Amino acid sequence: MKNALCLLLLSFSLQRIKCQSMESTESTVQKKPGETLTLSCRGSGFSFGCCSMHLIRQQAGKPLVWMGRVYSDSSGYDYSESFKGRTEVNRDNSKSMVYLKLSGLTAEDSAVYYCAKQAQLTIFQEPFFSIFLCTSSQRTQNELEKMEKKMV
Template sequence: SLESIPSTPVVKNPQEAVSLSCRGSGFNFGGYGMHWAREAPGKPLEHIGAIWYDASKTVYDTIVQGRIEITRDNSKSMVYLRLSNLKPEDSAVYYCTRNTHNHNYVLLFRDLIIFEFVFTSAVI
């Protein structure tokens, strides 16, 4: 399973930054790529970035490019998202998700990425 940190809504002002964390348990965390996605009211789920299982590579969507950083600490089974220079359109429910197969590299096809989501945990 995945646990969101913090587990309560976060309120920020424009141009501030936010840091979200997600702790994995019950699976070999270090063997999986991890993704972040978000869903704003009335809008479809959108993938915003991912990090390889060994943290060797990150990929970020153009909508957040330059404002996003995803990191991980496999020794703590944690994955982190930092989003800076916040905009009103960043308001959403944020999800951390894991890849479906050990050591699979990230699929970048937006229409397919939702099928990679097997565990989700939401924070605002």
């Protein structure tokens, strides 16, 4: 699992794209244990219906974790084993929106959540992703810029 995550992280092309973070105008959402979290992310600057859209999260001080994806035409979904049964990813291509619903929240779900589009280019049969921030956190922005420099 750790090697797979490292491989996934190596396959990221960090291209920040203008993004709307949450359904509400707040950049932080507070929920109680057991509640359901609903987040939305708007893509722009590319043909939204071209690609699968992925959801990723990062808990404080921990690496990025892939949660799941929805195919470009919404015909299918894949979820990480650790999120199956309580995660739902949907999209509305006409609005360039991706929606994440995460139920049965626990303290472990406190994290920064990201949307990512799967690019059409592949190298070594591993897809590249473009992460676009769904948060205005300057700290997270700085972390992504550092990661991007290391990968070049």
